[in-house]
Amino acid sequence: MQQFPLSAVRLLAGPFLDAQRTDLAYLLALEPDRLLAPYRREAGLPAVAESYPNWESQGLDGHTAGHALSAAALMWAATGDERALTFATAMVEGLRTCQDALGTGYVGGVPHGVELWARIGAGQVSGDSFGLNGAWVPWYNLHKTFAGLIDAARCCPAPLAATALESVVRLADWWLATSAPLDDVAFEAMLRTEFGGMCEAFADLAALTGREEHLVMARRFADRAVLDPLLDGRDELTGMHANTQIAKVVGYQRVAELAGDRAWASAARTFWDAVVEHRSLSFGGDSVSEHFHPRDDFSGAVTHREGPESCNTSNMLELTRHLFLADPRPELIDYYERATVNHVLSAQHPDGGFVYFTSARPGHYRVYSQVEQGFWCCVGTGLENYARLGELALTHDGGDLHVQLPVPVRVAWAQRDAVVELTSDYPDVSGPAGVTLTVRLATPQTFTVHVRRPGWLAPDADLDLRVGGVPVTDAAVGAHAVGAHAVAVTRTWSDGDQLTYRLSARAFVDRLPDGSDWAALRFGPVVLATRGGADGLDGLHADDSRMGHIASGPLHPLADAPVLAADSNEDLAAALTPVAGEPMRFTLDGVADRPVTLEPFHALHDARYTLYFPTSAADPSAVARRRVALHAADDAALVLATRTVDHVGCGQQQPEVEHDLVGDDSWTGTADGVHWRTAHGSFSYELRDPQATAAVLRVTYRVGTGTVAAARVDVDGVLLAHLDVLAEPGADGGPAARTVDVPLGAAMPGGWRPGPHRVTVTAVAGGCTPDVVSVSLLTA
Numbered sequence: 002m003q004q005f006p007l008s009a010v011r012l013l014a015g016p017f018l019d020a021q022r023t024d025l026a027y028l029l030a031l032e033p034d035r036l037l038a039p040y041r042r043e044a045g046l047p048a049v050a051e052s053y054p055n056w057e058s059q060g061l062d063g064h065t066a067g068h069a070l071s072a073a074a075l076m077w078a079a080t081g082d083e084r085a086l087t088f089a090t091a092m093v094e095g096l097r098t099c100q101d102a103l104g105t106g107y108v109g110g111v112p113h114g115v116e117l118w119a120r121i122g123a124g125q126v127s128g129d130s131f132g133l134n135g136a137w138v139p140w141y142n143l144h145k146t147f148a149g150l151i152d153a154a155r156c157c158p159a160p161l162a163a164t165a166l167e168s169v170v171r172l173a174d175w176w177l178a179t180s181a182p183l184d185d186v187a188f189e190a191m192l193r194t195e196f197g198g199m200c201e202a203f204a205d206l207a208a209l210t211g212r213e214e215h216l217v218m219a220r221r222f223a224d225r226a227v228l229d230p231l232l233d234g235r236d237e238l239t240g241m242h243a244n245t246q247i248a249k250v251v252g253y254q255r256v257a258e259l260a261g262d263r264a265w266a267s268a269a270r271t272f273w274d275a276v277v278e279h280r281s282l283s284f285g286g287d288s289v290s291e292h293f294h295p296r297d298d299f300s301g302a303v304t305h306r307e308g309p310e311s312c313n314t315s316n317m318l319e320l321t322r323h324l325f326l327a328d329p330r331p332e333l334i335d336y337y338e339r340a341t342v343n344h345v346l347s348a349q350h351p352d353g354g355f356v357y358f359t360s361a362r363p364g365h366y367r368v369y370s371q372v373e374q375g376f377w378c379c380v381g382t383g384l385e386n387y388a389r390l391g392e393l394a395l396t397h398d399g400g401d402l403h404v405q406l407p408v409p410v411r412v413a414w415a416q417r418d419a420v421v422e423l424t425s426d427y428p429d430v431s432g433p434a435g436v437t438l439t440v441r442l443a444t445p446q447t448f449t450v451h452v453r454r455p456g457w458l459a460p461d462a463d464l465d466l467r468v469g470g471v472p473v474t475d476a477a478v479g480a481h482a483v484g485a486h487a488v489a490v491t492r493t494w495s496d497g498d499q500l501t502y503r504l505s506a507r508a509f510v511d512r513l514p515d516g517s518d519w520a521a522l523r524f525g526p527v528v529l530a531t532r533g534g535a536d537g538l539d540g541l542h543a544d545d546s547r548m549g550h551i552a553s554g555p556l557h558p559l560a561d562a563p564v565l566a567a568d569s570n571e572d573l574a575a576a577l578t579p580v581a582g583e584p585m586r587f588t589l590d591g592v593a594d595r596p597v598t599l600e601p602f603h604a605l606h607d608a609r610y611t612l613y614f615p616t617s618a619a620d621p622s623a624v625a626r627r628r629v630a631l632h633a634a635d636d637a638a639l640v641l642a643t644r645t646v647d648h649v650g651c652g653q654q655q656p657e658v659e660h661d662l663v664g665d666d667s668w669t670g671t672a673d674g675v676h677w678r679t680a681h682g683s684f685s686y687e688l689r690d691p692q693a694t695a696a697v698l699r700v701t702y703r704v705g706t707g708t709v710a711a712a713r714v715d716v717d718g719v720l721l722a723h724l725d726v727l728a729e730p731g732a733d734g735g736p737a738a739r740t741v742d743v744p745l746g747a748a749m750p751g752g753w754r755p756g757p758h759r760v761t762v763t764a765v766a767g768g769c770t771p772d773v774v775s776v777s778l779l780t781a
Contacts, residue, residue: 002329002398004322005412007078007156010391013409015423016604017390020349021079024119024387027353028072030372031065037099038195039063039110044099045291049777054545055376060137060658063110066092067145068381073389074149074156074212086157093165096146100168106175109146110715111139122179126187128194130242130666131654131682137664144248145381146198147172149203161172166209173206173425177214180221192224195245198316200224200252204259219256226247231268236275238598239295240671242654244378247316254323268329270402273324276317277336281510283521283612284347284528285315285340286604291655295674299513303613304559304638306552308360314344315382322393328406329396331486334510335456337393341406342428342529343710344385346603348379354542358540363611364533364557366541374545401449405485407436407504418443428603430457430525431584434503442496447492454484457525459507466502508577509741510570519613520565521600522577522589529587529599533557533609541607556642561633562611563593565621573616619771646695646778649687652676660686670772677703677772679710684770685761688778693755695778698743698761700724703772712770714743715761721748724762726771738774745778 034050039062041048052058057065073089076082098636102388105116106147111117129140150172153165155471180188203219205211227249230237238246257266257315277297281287286309288294304310318340325333348356354369357379378514390779394408400416407427413420420441422764426434438450452464466473466481466488473481479492490500506525513519543549567573573592580586580598589597604613617627649660652669653676665682678684700714702724710726722743746753756777 002216002326002396002403004316004326004392004396006590007075007389007413007671009099009413009415010079010394011081011411012079012391013411013422014408014768015426016346016428017408019351019534021348021387021390023084023349023351023353024032024072025076025080025082027355027372028069028076028384028465028651029088030182030353031068031069033088033095036063036066036069037092037095037175037678039112040066040096040099040108043110043112043114043766044102044108046099046102052121053373055374055547055549058379059547059642060112060147061142061376062112064142064145064378065376065381066096066110067147067149068094068384070149070734071145071152072384072388074152075385079388085408086161089153089157090161092149093157093161093168094216096150097164097584100171100668106178108172108717109139109143109215111142112135114139114143115188121191122182124183124187126183126190126571128191129664130193130245130652131195131658132662133191133194134666137658138195138197140191140196140199144199144202147206148198151202151434156210159444166303169206170210173203173215173218176490177218180218185221187226192222193488194224195242196222196224198248198251199450200249201255202252202257203460204252207259208255212308216256218251222252223256223506228253228265228268231271232264234267234271234280234680236271237274238275238280239676241293242291243293244313244316245290246272247313247320251316251323254320254327258327264467269320270324271319273320273333277332279514281311281336281514281515282361283311283339283523284359285317285336287317288342290358290653292649292653292671292674292676294514298518298674299515299519302361302513303519304362305363306360306365306556307358308417309344310358310360310381311344311348311356312382312538314348315379315386318345318386319775325393326396329403331453331456332451334453336601337696338406338455338526339528341525343603345390346428347605349387350606355380358552360552361612361618362564363559363613363615366538366552366554366609368540368543368550368552370550371542371544375543375549377550379550395421400711401451402435403451403453404438405453407434417448417677418447428525428527428583429477430494430504430602431504433462434502436502436504438500440494440496440498440500445493445495446494449489450494450500451487451489451596452500453528455504457506457509459505461504464502464504465489466500468492468498469501470501487632502506508574510569510573513613518616520573520616521613522571522574522587524577524585524587527585528602528612530602530612531563531599532605533611533747534607538607538609538627550559556634556639557609559615560635560638562615562631563595563597564627564631564675565592565597565614565616566594566621566624567592567616568619572619585636592619601684618650641779644781646690646780647701648775648777649686650676650775651678651690651773660688662686674705675774677774679770679772680762681764683761683763684773685759686776687757687759688776689757691755693753694780695753696745696781697779698722698745698760699740699775699779700743701738701774701776702726703774704737704739710769710771711765712768712773714741714763715763716749717743717758718761719749721745724771742779 049671076085152170253270309470539554667680
């Protein structure tokens with residue numbers, strides 16, 4: 002299967018075009034000189050503009066520039082807008098100026114990058130999940146520069162494309178020379194730190210240049226710790242930082258495509274199956290607080306404020322696109338459709354701004370970036386996503402046309418000197434939804450149009466395909482064939498011929514992947530949600546604070562959510578009732594303990610919402626028991642939430658970065674989905690209490706881990722507690738959690754004061770600290 006070049010695809014009127022235009026406006030509001038400021042600083046050039054704030058000035062300096070260059074190149078291809086090309090030109094020329102100033106081929110915004118990479122090239126490699134030689138994910142950062150230049154080389158017109166290719170080849174040559182002395186042990190040690198899509202980047206370069214050494218380097222960036230289990234068909238993803246792994250696997254598939262490596266292709270498919278079938282929510286997103294859930298416990302999905310990360314879905318769509326083009330199986334395009342319609346469309350505010358976490362907790366909300374304020378990873382991928390909304394609407398293969406998604410588009414089909422227009426009200430699939438395919442040809446031609454039968458069609462749905470109003474069953478139309486997943490119409494097509502069909506959707510109930518008693522409702526591909534209030538939407542439009550991407554407003558009780566009572570998924574789906582005269586709006590009749598109105602999640606903004614509902618059997622006593630359980634869960638969680646002044650989950654990338662982790666001979670681990678940090682030396686965090694409201698320091702750590710460990714805990718240099726761990730098992734024979742609450746105030750000289758406080762855990766001489774799970778400041 003082949004996709005049409007993005008430059009041959011133009012979105013037509015509808016929500017997809019609206020989203021693309023909103024994204025383009027956001028991109029053009031950014032200033033190339035400010036994006037390039039970290040690169041000029043690292044190249045020793047005088048500043049012409051100040052750096053942007055937020056992540057762009059907190060250690061990930063320059064990462065947004067690569068994303069923005071990719072977005073500009075893609076937008077130029079997708080729209081032909083000269084402003085996007087002007088933006089891309091400024092970025093490529095600015096990067097080349099910095100590269101020329103350094104003279105080595107290197108160019109990057111990584112703070113102190115020249116010295117950092119020199120040490121790594123000399124074999125001095127010390128890293129954990131997000132820190133490499135003391136720098137915050139420098140390869141992840143540099144990958145965005147590689148990817149931006151590669152996208153410019155592929156999408157922009159000459160001579161700009163040639164300049165971008167020359168720059169990225171120089172950058173690659175710098176790394177080939179720098180890494181030549183590194184043995185495999187040192188290289189693999191480097192890959193313990195998140196490195197973005199460097200495997201994919203070098204595979205893409207191999208495709209552009211034909212140079213074998215680029216493909217060899219792609220394989221070096223594989224990370225065998227992740228690849229080897231996948232090669233054996235094993236899912237060992239629980240607890241892993243999700244997006245780190247997805248980006249790697251896109252590279253495995255790209256290497257497989259270029260090298261014909263079936264084993265690596267199988268590994269990529271094993272990963273896709275594990276994530277989509279066992280680790281994803283109804284709207285296509287995966288992870289909680291950036292990490293993969295245990296497959297048998299998705300409770301965190303509906304209790305945590307930090308739901309699936311937009312970046313994850315962006316990379317999953319990239320992986321899915323490659324898998325589908327290599328082997329167009331229906332489940333691949335089904336997932337692609339659902340993730341695009343629900344997660345991608347919902348992750349951008351209609352007035353501009355991108356979402357980081359999409360919470361699945363009932364009654365919570367999302368926050369949106371602002372142009373001058375937020376520079377998160379999901380802003381970067383968000384800038385790119387909306388250029389690509391039409392890329393798989395139509396595909397072609399062997400001279401045939403395939404209608405994959407009824408996204409309104411116009412496609413120039415060069416092979417047949419044809420223009421094909423697809424119009425519909427999609428993703429509005431109420432009705433049933435009507436779709437029209439119009440063919441423009443200079444001369445009549447014979448070929449086959451394959452119309453996908455999506456998995457969300459109503460049982461025995463008749464597409465009612467017609468050409469010029471005549472049913473395709475009529476011999477005058479031409480030959481046709483109906484399969485389980487597509488209807489094929491073969492005929493001699495003339496200029497202006499129109500193929501029309503209807504898509505009759507049905508209702509679905511999507512349980513959490515662990516099968517627990519929570520459910521989302523979907524009509525066709527569209528996930529539905531109920532709109533809540535606008536109370537407590539703290540930071541709805543995020544500022545430039547380090548934690549501004551988190552919806553930190555009050556959590557609503559789980560018990561506030563309607564309980565849906567039905568004895569089967571079929572009974573629950575049957576209760577979904579259309580609201581007359583209001584397309585894609587529904588009520589739930591006879592199954593909810595209060596009135597429920599549902600609407601498409603992708604269009605719901607500026608309010609709290611509920612995606613997943615607690616469920617029970619239809620028996621009233623079962624409903625009562627379910628609500629008692631929800632109240633019990635609230636009693637424990639919400640009391641703790643209201644007491645928490647600040648909290649850091651140890652061993653988790655963003656929480657540790659947000660709290661200024663400083664480590665000495667320290668490392669992280671994960672077991673059964675529980676993250677922790679330990680050290681032979683020490684590690685510390687900065688916890689914030691601007692109003693001096695905290696009364697207790699709480700430290701949670703693991704016992705029964707098979708080792709004897711001890712540590713001291715200091716706050717601002719004052720010893721407050723000791724942690725001791727015996728090699729005793731928990732009640733179930735495995736590790737157990739122990740919590741220590743240390744009073745503050747009287748223990749601190751001068752009392753407890755406002756401001757940031759440095760909490761340090763230090764191993765007792767010659768030993769190791771316990772596995773610390775979390776550190777919190779609590780009120781009394």
